[in-house]
Amino acid sequence: MTTTPTETPLIGDFTAAPTAQPLDGARIGVVTFPGTLDDRDAARAVRLGGGTPVPLWHADQSLHGVDAVILPGGFSYGDYLRAGAIARFAPVMETVVKEAGADAASSSPLPVLGICNGFQVLTEAHLLPGSMIKNDHLKFICKDQVLRVENTETTWTAQFTADELITVPMKNQEGQYVISAEELEAIEAEGRVVFRYVGENPNGSRNHIAGVTNERGNVVGLMPHPEHAVEAGYGPDDATGVREGTDGLTIFTSVVSSLAGGNQ
């Protein structure tokens, strides 16, 4: 165990919330940039998934020895230029890129999950292919979204069954996934599309793509928000009633269990 960051941001002061039983001490960092909104939700999801959330601060290069990193949703630095375009230059991202990217020396590179704005940051940082433009209808959209899990080989999706349908909230204005024709063909051929929108395409994304992974399967980005579907009563509506959906939790139990099983 390393010490907690000296510059613990209050927004990421996750200690105030109820504690869960950590599984073999899987410590998962949750990065707060100025303008990040869903960091508390991501920390709660880690906890409910059996891990221990560790707040990470954008201006601190150190990852404080965490086993995995989540870049949560929000509007990093306001995103006035282009979503994620400034965040990719944050000191914390230098370390994330070094430890998770293609050049990472380790045989087990750092698992990284980017949700919504975090996905945008990962594409800007070139950890993931493609990029995001405004939704084709030009509006912010918040809805319960059905996704198909098409790749269950990644660190973050190992506990899903192949082609499992899940419902998680989505909410974004700049969520239309675009990618060059050659790259699109390549990621489809390599099975790197992890999540696909089911039903009507909610934002014009190429091939209905909602989430992708890198070549090594340790970095995953997705636009919808699994961290908002981890606790019955506060998630999307499902067949059992109002806001009962918890399909997103499997993402967090997947990483916690893969860390417990192998990378420790």
Add this chain to the structure above:
Amino acid sequence: MTEHATDQPTAPEDQVQQTQFNIDTVVNAAATPDTELPWAELGLKENEYHRIVQILGRRPTAAELAMYSVMWSEHCSYKSSKVHLRQFGEKVTDQMKKDLMVGIGENAGVTNLGDGWAVTFKIESHNHPSYVEPYQGAATGIGGIVRDIISMGARPVAVMDPLRFGDIDHPDTKRVLPGVVSGIGGYGNSLGLPNIGGEVVFDAVYQQNPLVNALAVGVLKHEDLRLANASGVGNKVVLFGARTGGDGIGGASVLASESFDDTKPSKRPAVQVGDPFAEKVLIECCLELFHNELVEGIQDLGAAGISCATSELASNGEGGMHVELTNVLLRDPTLTPGEILMSESQERMMAVVTPENVEAFEAVMGKWGVEYSWLGEVTDTGRLIIEWDGATIVDVDPRTVAHDGPVYERPYHRPAWQDQLQADTFRTSEAGQSLPASAEELGEALMELMSSANMADVSWITDQYDRFVGGNTALSQPDDAGVIRVDEETGLGVGLATDCNGRYAYLDPYAGAQLALAEAYRNVATAGAVPMAVSDCLNFGSPEDPEIMWQFAEAVRGLAEGCQALGIPVTGGNVSLYNQTAGRAIHPTPVVGVLGRFDDVARRTPSGFQRWADGQAIYLLGTTHDELDGSEFARLRGHLGGTPPRVDLVAEKTLGEILINASRDGMIDAAHDLSEGGLAAGLAEMSLRFGVGSRTALDALCERDGVDPFTALFSESQARALVALPRSEELRFTDMTTARGFPALRLGVVDAVSGGIEVSGPFHGGSFGIGLDELKEAWSSTIPARFGSGPHLEAIIDGD
């Protein structure tokens, strides 16, 4: 679209401005008593100007005039409404005050939730700016109300938006609505605050005077409570957040305190421009300041900007403050001292910090990258002294600016046309003849009702708001109340609803205000929360018109007495007057927000029949009278006259207790209050929520209450609700309603198989059925058909 402080030159270069204009000092003012000042252009009346001269014993300086003009504006001083609003403080019992930690007069009222938690909430209007510039007007409305919540020491946790627009088919509504909605979304979504409900009303009376009200709610631990006062002589005064620019100058005095009139130039410059990122950082920065106990007093800068913050902080504390105005960081170095004092630039806060805490304060600013400047210090002189490069430009008793503004006993009288309006009942009108009576006609009427502008699905609007962020939203639109968990360990939480039917208030402002209160109270109780506190946003026309003033006086009296009857206090609110254009006023619209408490939000009752609830019993609670005046059905027929449904607050209270107990004891699985559109709308909405149908019969209802099937379906009698419960709970439930002497009637059952709504009764044809697919199509296409093309391009910001 927005300015960034970082784009601007650094501070020292800004401050080369002093030579660009003549500074009107106090010495100069005393020496030049005959100088003409533009008091009328700043919105002051002649008697008000003379009063300022009398207070100061000389003419005001230009800067003093700027301060008085904004602080004595209708918007800031409540000069026309004050004499009436006193009732909210007077008509209260000790019982009502028991949970009230901070009452009216502070930035927002604070209510004790128990377990060491408190909650603060408030509604405010941003009506005029939202008409002039819909996106920025609505966005900064959210920003302003959220800063009110922060300045109490609370973490904001949710927002709601009661909205009223002109006719849905009017071309200008297509300009205003998309801009307002994307402004609320663009700003609120960027703050990480879930939008948990609100209202959407279309009525031609709001043409050119849309009502954009915003509610924010925040939570805090008791020990974190902060008030706006500057205490401790020698403590430092600091301004932090965004820089001060030229936006919003005169917003309060000129824009919010006058009617619109075609003869005046564009008021666009008076609308503020928002930067939600700056506000989000400001929220976190303030919470860290509170957490580390680094501020003695804090005040947000909203209407009247620095004028308001300095005079209110000073007059609430030791009574004196000394400020050097050239220390204010500017976006625009050409601003005059008066403009700096009046600017309503957003995302700014002022705080009082002890000298020992200065360094720690600066460290927090540095961490969040927030700009700040030390303006001066607290004194015990009883004077607010503002200097410009060492020369005194303001020397006033801050109380005279902040609290001793003019108070008007505006004349008021009941309009001559009121009797005639009330005599024109729906039943006696031409519109009220040949009403639907057969199965076919009743079914068609239900379809027409549910696809009409005011009953239609509003998800085109609410889908543009983030309702999930924070992970504590237990209910949101379209359920009866928004519900937020406060304590993750215990499930302690709050339910909130806002309501107002302006048509009812137009027919009878006293009853209309009470009906708004009753509906919000009922909505909160329907979700299962115990109502605790009220916040209001009183939207009216010009107080200078005695008939409008009568509407206002009646509404305030009705609301104060209604709150007394229900035993819940008004904890704060806002008054918006002059909502009229070319002499045509809006309907009196006293929007009422009620906040209730849950021991555990997991017990909340959703508003729709559940998918697994096939065969559950549907009960109607309450009595149905022949009350169609002012109803949605009357609106469909183009009629507005008569008297609104009768108010029965005793019945509302009993109904509330039944719904709360049923929720707490787990007896019911769905509940929905009956209001606009009556039973017809209630049945339709409960089915549309999850796409689960019902089979009901009206025979017993018609016989018991002596009404015909049309009235049973479309009357808007109050103190009614529909509930669905498992058959195993029926006996326990009816025992409870019987014990309380409250009417409960079994109407029918939930039908999760048929995919339709079937209603039978004593009418020709015996029964009618409506397929839910067909109903949903009609209900959900009304708003997208008008606004589906999306928001205007200028309204778009980068996405989450």
